[in-house]
Amino acid sequence: MEPAQNVAARIRRLADPRPALAVGIGVWTVATLVVLLTGGDVRDDLLPVCIAGIVVGLLGSALFLTQRRAARRGSRGAQVGLD
Known part of the structure; x- marks a missing residue:
């Protein structure tokens, strides 16, 4: 493999x-x-965050999968480079 291909x-x-x-x-x-197993007051505060x-x-x-599917399909509004 050439160095440029290796870097790419x-x-x-x-x-x-x-x-x-x-x-x-x-x-x-x-x-x-971990939060569910520890219980107590910590659980009430941290469970929604988790x-x-x-x-x-x-x-x-x-979102990534949707954009990649659109890019492979060739949609105009799709992101580029999501092979």
């Missing part, structure tokens, strides 16, 4: 949001389980 492949891999979305949703899920983190991650994933 590395940039594509680093620019892919799927791993970050998956890790973020996973961390919020673990945090939700659930909101999961929901925002899922919405971000849905």
